[in-house]
Amino acid sequence: MTDSLKQKILEVCDKKIAQKGINVGISIYAFFKNKNDTPELLMEAATWWIKTHQLNHFEKAVKIKALVNSF
Template sequence: MQKVLRDKIIEVCNKKIAAKGTNVGISFYAFFKNKNDNPELLMEAATWWIKTHELDHFEKAVKIKALVQ
């Protein structure tokens, strides 16, 4: 996983956890804007989420953060 993606995932997870608590769920779309301005990075995140870890659409932010770290 590219460092830029890893850093973005940790940043988003930290913000979501701080705002909504440890039970907050996220999907890999949370790491991107509402437009597809970086399709390579989006596909990397989707592959990591869906194929590599076989995660559900929504997962706990604390779980995702732990997997990335």
């Protein structure tokens, strides 16, 4: 996982947790705008989310944050 993707995921998770609490769920799409302006980054995230970790569409932000921090 690239440092830029890791940083982006952690920022989004922190923001969502601060806004809605520790039980907030997020999807892979929370890290990207509706316009696909970074397809390489999206594919990297999708591979990590779907293929590497076999995560569900929605997961708890604290779980995603813990997974990212384990690298």
